[in-house]
Amino acid sequence: MAHSNPLLESFNTPFGVPPFAEIKLEHYKPGIEKLIEKSRSEIEVIANQTEAPSFENTIVSLERGGRDLDQAAEVFFNLNSAETSDEMQALANELSPMLTEFSNEIMQNTALFERVKSIYDNQANFTLDKEDQMLLRKTYLGFVRSGANLNEEDKKKYRELSNALAMASLKFGENVLAETNSYELLLQNPDDLKGLPDGAIDAAALAAEEKGHKGMWLFTLQAPSFLPFMEYAENRELREKMYKAYMSKAYKGDDLDNQEKVKEIVRLRFEMAKVLGYNTYADYVLEERMAEKPEKVKDFLNDLLKKAWPKAKEEVEELKAYIKKLGDNIALERWDWAFYSQKLKNEKYQLDDEMLRPYFQMEKAVDGIFEVAKKLYGLTFKKNNNIPVYHKDVQAYEVLDESGKHISVFYADFFPRAGKRGGAWMTSYRGQWKTDTDHRPVVSIVCNFTPPTASKPSLLTYNEVETLFHEFGHALHGMLADGKYNSLSGTSVYWDFVELPSQILENWLMEKECLDLFASHYQTGESIPEDLIEKIKASSNYHEAYQTLRQLSFGLMDMAWHSLTEENIEISDVASFEQDAMKQTELFKPIPGTCMSTQFSHIFQGGYAAGYYSYKWAEVLDADAFSVFKSKGLFDHTTAKSFRDNILSKGGSEHPMELYKRFRGQEPTVDALLERSGLK
Template sequence: MDNPLLQEFNTPYQTPPFDKIKSEHFMPAIKEAIKEANHEIDEIANQEATPTFENTIEAMEFAGKKLGDVSSILFNLNSAETNEKIQAATREASPILSEFSNDIYQNEKLFGRVKEVFEQKEQLSLNKEQEMLLSKTYKSFIRNGADLNQKEKARFKEISKRLSELSLQFGENVLAETNNYELIIDDKKDLSGLPDSAIKQAANTAKSKGKDGKWVFTLQAPSFIPFMENADNRSLREQLYRAYMSKSNKNDKLDNKAIIKEIVTLKSERAALLGYATYADYVLEERMAEGIDKVQDFLDDLLKKSLPKAQEEVTEIKAFAKELGDDIDLQRWDWAYYSEKLKKKKYAIDDELLRPYFKLENVLDGVFQTAEKLYDIRFKQVDNIPVYHEEVTTYEVKDANDELVAVFYADFHPREGKRGGAWMTTYRDQYKVGGRTIRPLVSNVCNFTPSSPDNPSLLTFNEVTTLFHEFGHALHAMLGNGQYGSLTGAHVYWDFVELPSQIFENWCYEKECLDLFARHYETGDKIPQEYIDKIKASSTYHEAYATVRQTSFAMLDMAYYSMTTEEVKNIEDVAAFEAKAMAQTELFPKVDGALMSTQFGHIFAGGYASGYYSYKWAEVLDADAFALFKEKGIFNKEVAQSFKDNILSKGGSEHPMELYKRFRGREPKIDALLERAGLK
């Protein structure tokens, strides 16, 4: 079979030839690329030359490039444009790739060479990036079982293989649950309260599903959120909420409770094999936070500062509902509805007022202009780069000297083959080899309000901040300037990775930035100053509630992963475990069937296990860092250059606290976050 994945990519900038790749190409390519990678690894392990940094550590860094390219395409497609064949290929490939990785880390000859180089690191003249690569390579072997006995190694491999299968199944179940559900409305009076944009979108969805004359709402964010915020029909809000919060918790073939218990058990066992008391201890050893106690203290402090005010916010909403004549026992499906109404009353602002100023194409242009003003890079849309779906657009990113910085893929609307949420990913990281700098291929994937026959894609302000957030991640990947791909871009400590994304959101609230792109899609008028004032004034609205919510998720994450192997065995009921873990953060009565755990992809199908706290942790960093921009000017070239040089371009080449202190002149302080959130 003529397999495009195994050939040189004869495309602009050697981008993936999506127009030629078929589902059946993946497994043959994975198997062939593993053979090639094994040959390269064997050559490194079995060479007779004395181990050196160059012939062992650096050689390993560049081994298996073809396998990395093929697997990144497969797994990215499985998130952004999957189908049954791609899911099947991913399920087949995952355990094979896990076994390949384990074989490398448990290769005694190879580890012997790595260890020999590591033990003489003080005598080697290495720069900081080389020191980091050596340290990370050695630690990776230790943390992946290289020092275990043969029986333990075999068990370690079994666990890793099974975990790769389980995390995939978890994500597939949630995606299927999301795609399977429809709230079908055929009585127009049930649309009361909904904005025209949501009604039109629901009609378009119904039409696309062969249900002309009806309205269909789904569990995708652009459909779910407007309904929960605006629909007057309380029983339908309850119905949609229960469907959303019971994903993969119905005791059927898509149920994730047994998967959760097995994942938590296996991760705990794997950590114990390596000598760690808990999985969280294993993870946090390689984080800025360094340990469970520090994370727990951080979360406890956040909860202490936010919970009383969050309780006041809930009390206020209850009183407001009664003021409107709605004598109800406030439930979770009421929160967004009354919260949105009170916000409109307090600030005379809502999503529908702002949407006309946030046409997607204009917001994207604003993102590009912001990046250009800060970092002197330019974006040009091109149509000669193959894409995996017709909705994807591609851009050349170049610097002031017209040199390529990156290729950027933009994929912004929901569809059945795409998982929910928003993320940044890469098809190739930046690195240097043979005197050449290889530039990255970077993608943002989101699920924004789509266009309709009547209107272009008009974003909510929350979607605007999401776009800026994910583009902040993209800038981290684009502006990498390191030697080694495993240390560039977003390859940093997990509780540092959200700094570049979260800091970029701050520009959305500033007039100087909004004036670049926030124009009415019909009249071209700039967003009025009074709207900008309202955006800023309302930015702390229910921030305490949001902080408690995020903290509750982080506490749930830590509860699962800070148990010993003996304690893990006591999880009999996932719902009861979750209720206990989140008890001190609860602001509403429990809803039967509602469960966060069974859809918590971040910690069961993604990389955030023992790391969900990092969102709030990074908020401390981003608020503190942006305070310097505010002080000097949000487009101050000197501050921007410093952030680029010390944070964005450095990736994970040095310890993040050292990079941050180099930029800020000191360690971060929580004060800026508390002030911004109105919690000080």
């Protein structure tokens, strides 16, 4: 008897979440192949029906179709990021082109596009609300931007380019993950640990023991290991070694090198934009963004650069003077920055990461963020062990609103492991939409926080708590979605708007009223002292200009890669191209053998191509929006309700600027950001 495939059946689980334990590697390929066939016949029915094209029988049918396929693909690709293996990565290389090919087949189906176009051209004849209009616009543009208007030869070319692009991005990410996982700094001499906090030493001893090196200490390029090392290790040679290892990921001329991949991805993107009639890939991307045009993005970044540069220069000079004052006879290099910056911060504000850690036990910080969500939006998070998870470290929660109604399932996955890519992200296993019933979302956040050790629970740095708040802000955007259509709900918004819900939540972390909810000493239970909160506030702009320049350098480099035209698309050297793009932001001279582009997963693997500027763009929005909470009250019910109703629940159902103005009463200005960053 043939075994059944869980991907082809309804998920018989609490809230219909994926039955992770039942889904085996061998289920994905046959399951996805079958679901592609099923979706293909659904598309044929829509495209070839005899009824005249209407919004319902074409646009809505298209929106509702292929749901099972989407679900299976979501499970697979989410796990390929959070819990992968060599076998899974090999499978991704088979499935990715298959799905891209099928998506292209739909988007270039002539009969289908003719129906969509006829509705789009005659929309005045249909009764459509704003959400319907947005779905129609997005559907029509989706076809056009995927080559539906092209002749047969160009359609074929577009298909080939997008297939090649999917494969190249996948390989880029695999190389970065392999490089991150393979580097080990194994120390035997206790003197080499000088300056490092106990927590970092314990974690390194544990890591070494797990690899069979008992009595030694192992440091890696995973953030919880790398960052404390760069901030506290007194051994300068080792800091240099770690820094260079980190900054040379996928840039060593070996089989994990990404230089040719970068060139290939950039060229493929350019070719794709050209086929579709755009000047550059950035022009193509920004058509569907708040920023609209590459010139506007570059002006925005350069304007901030002008404002931040003098202050950043001052910050570097101050650190050089401080090093001199300490009597350390060195020229300040990049691998010294975090170390001396932390030391000076401690001296200026009597504050460093290690003083705050005991007050940020991870479980309490999670309870704290839940409490914030309750005070703002009336949500309750109930841990539910009956909800299947994909790894023993993952916690599953049921989310309820103030009336006890089910809102969402929420997964939290916090610690690093070999099968998980670096960084932190929010994702979903199911979106939200409405038919006769309201289909509620399944949302997840994945992070790489400091794990517990034998002697201590997981104690987070302030930055890690900030990351938790950030990703949870994205999660709220997903969980509170309240739209008719999945493709417009939750985080399905313009890319330069998507960081507003995440970044605004970070602001609460600076406020006593919020910290008092959860920041208490993990041993004594005493609340975080008032003077520490004052120090957090006072030091909040510490080296802000330097950090701003770093963000701007990535934004400018991203725009440079994606603004290439026919004349200059042939790049001979990745590192010198990158240095050229970033030079006006550089406070240090470039270090031979290092390169950011070859490991910059955000733009070469994730969705931030020609979009990295959106972090800064959204900072303008979040500072401006938070100023309302500041003046009305941190947990003011009316303000929170307005933010939920106009922004969080609306997703991409209307143009983001319209939503923003409805909440704020006006367009945002850069003033609140400059003030908050101390750059005014």
